[in-house]
Amino acid sequence: MTVGMGATVAVATEATATSSSASAISADQDQADQARSASRTASRTASRTAAGLQDAGVGAATWGHDPERAPASIAGLYFGDHGAHGHDIESLFIDSCLPSNCVDAVTNLMAFHPTYLDIYRTTQNFILRGDGPLPFDYRHYIAIMAAGRHQCDYLINMQKQEFLMQGGNQMWLKGLSHIPPKLHDLYEINKILAHRPWLLNKSHIEKLTKGQDSWSLAEVVHALVLLAHFHSLASFVFGSGINDEPRYHLSCETTRVEEPVLTLSPPPHSSKAQTTTVKLDERKGFKDENPVAMSPTEPEVGVDTLMERMKTLSERSEEVSAEEHKKRFEHVESQSAELSVPLGQRTPPIKPDISHFVEDPKFAYVDFAHRGVQIPTFRVQDYSWDDHGYSLVNRLYSEVGNLLDEKFKTTASLTYNTMGGRQDVDTTTFRRAVWNYIQCIYGIRHDDYDYGEVNQLVERSLKAFIKTACCYPERLTRRDYDRVMREFLHSEKIHVNLMILEARMQAELMYALRAMMRYMT
Ligand SMILES: CC(C)C[C@H](N)C(=O)O
Numbered sequence: 305m306t307v308g309m310g311a312t313v314a315v316a317t318e319a320t321a322t323s324s325s326a327s328a329i330s331a332d333q334d335q336a337d338q339a340r341s342a343s344r345t346a347s348r349t350a351s352r353t354a355a356g357l358q359d360a361g362v363g364a365a366t367w368g369h370d371p372e373r374a375p376a377s378i379a380g381l382y383f384g385d386h387g388a389h390g391h392d393i394e395s396l397f398i399d400s401c402l403p404s405n406c407v408d409a410v411t412n413l414m415a416f417h418p419t420y421l422d423i424y425r426t427t428q429n430f431i432l433r434g435d436g437p438l439p440f441d442y443r444h445y446i447a448i449m450a451a452g453r454h455q456c457d458y459l460i461n462m463q464k465q466e467f468l469m470q471g472g473n474q475m476w477l478k479g480l481s482h483i484p485p486k487l488h489d490l491y492e493i494n495k496i497l498a499h500r501p502w503l504l505n506k507s508h509i510e511k512l513t514k515g516q517d518s519w520s521l522a523e524v525v526h527a528l529v530l531l532a533h534f535h536s537l538a539s540f541v542f543g544s545g546i547n548d549e550p551r552y553h554l555s556c557e558t559t560r561v562e563e564p565v566l567t568l569s570p571p572p573h574s575s576k577a578q579t580t581t582v583k584l585d586e587r588k589g590f591k592d593e594n595p596v597a598m599s600p601t602e603p604e605v606g607v608d609t610l611m612e613r614m615k616t617l618s619e620r621s622e623e624v625s626a627e628e629h630k631k632r633f634e635h636v637e638s639q640s641a642e643l644s645v646p647l648g649q650r651t652p653p654i655k656p657d658i659s660h661f662v663e664d665p666k667f668a669y670v671d672f673a674h675r676g677v678q679i680p681t682f683r684v685q686d687y688s689w690d691d692h693g694y695s696l697v698n699r700l701y702s703e704v705g706n707l708l709d710e711k712f713k714t715t716a717s718l719t720y721n722t723m724g725g726r727q728d729v730d731t732t733t734f735r736r737a738v739w740n741y742i743q744c745i746y747g748i749r750h751d752d753y754d755y756g757e758v759n760q761l762v763e764r765s766l767k768a769f770i771k772t773a774c775c776y777p778e779r780l781t782r783r784d785y786d787r788v789m790r791e792f793l794h795s796e797k798i799h800v801n802l803m804i805l806e807a808r809m810q811a812e813l814m815y816a817l818r819a820m821m822r823y824m825t
Pocket of ligand 1: 724
């Protein structure tokens, strides 16, 4: 399969030439891929320029195939060993600096996967700071509204800063009752998209685009992309244990510095004329803490068993009828409903300092079993990102379709052929099961996929983690991160969290764009 993403992702994609079939990426999309490839490359260059980014030159090649070397390299950098690739990593971090001049914890963790971080960063910069129909203050406020649905104070605080840096009206930060009606009109869609995207229909789009002070279609698409991005990013933030661990909120020191610090000086070609000071202990602390040794919970299927199952599944040639495929999907879907209070936790009360950004806080995810018969399964063969979503976004908000497409593909195909320290493992079936399970939670079915594989490869504790991260991320704590996937390396747990982010984002966008398309035709 041609992914056409240039040298930075060649390693990862080459290693997973087969990973695209039947997952987010369907087997028959090679042609479409080739057609897109050229425009994607061109657009990527344009997007980088528009977003004011330098090419950090970071890719899988920077750390080879082994992501566990990533933190080692970073740790080396922390302690002054810039090594041969130090400069690449430096550039990456400098490009990811917050306006407040620090490297954020999200970037810090995503750096386990530089190939991914590269496209993530380009996309986020573009939708927040690049060419686009929405004014900059709106963009950051929409991000706040989105993060508010999951009470993600980490993201809310970060976006509040950016909002003010863009000259945003301070009054708006007093809460939703202080924002212009036009912006407030988006809240209903924000709410539905975050928790029950299957309820979005053309009337929601119509309401926004009709009447006084209405939204243009391009503005709606821009807003939808921002909403989906920040809802899903909240899943990553909670799923990776960032939100409730203040020590992972990398902070910038302006005065007293007790810990050893790394001073990142901008490379000569950088347009940033500042110096970034990052506290060093956080990432080291993250790495040093050994989750495997932490408190025991229910036994997990070990990596060796998982590897055997993956092997058996990839070798088998069982013919499964369409009817059986459907039944297996429905079985996984209804089983997921039984995990209804995952990890036995409840949503915590909203903190007073963010409650003014949240309306109708009780509006939440509803399990398949309680959705009512009138909600049909979303079949990817009828409406897919590849065939429909991608081109609709590109038409109304040019460049972004390409960036999202590349981000989805990079994530779906990301592999190092490793698992829990074992080498040369084909992890395709596991990764595909995780991706498709995430979308199954949203009622999305990939017709050619055998959901029986999900039950063989994604055990209950991981399902519960995934479901909580997608639907109730605010319930997750660092402890949940520690207790799940205990044989996986940190980089692999973050890898799974990236899949949660992207598969959820794609699911939201598929529903949102289908509603747009129905409105437009
Ligand atoms: C999520 C992980 C198990 C992924 C695996 N390390 C791979 O390289 O494909």
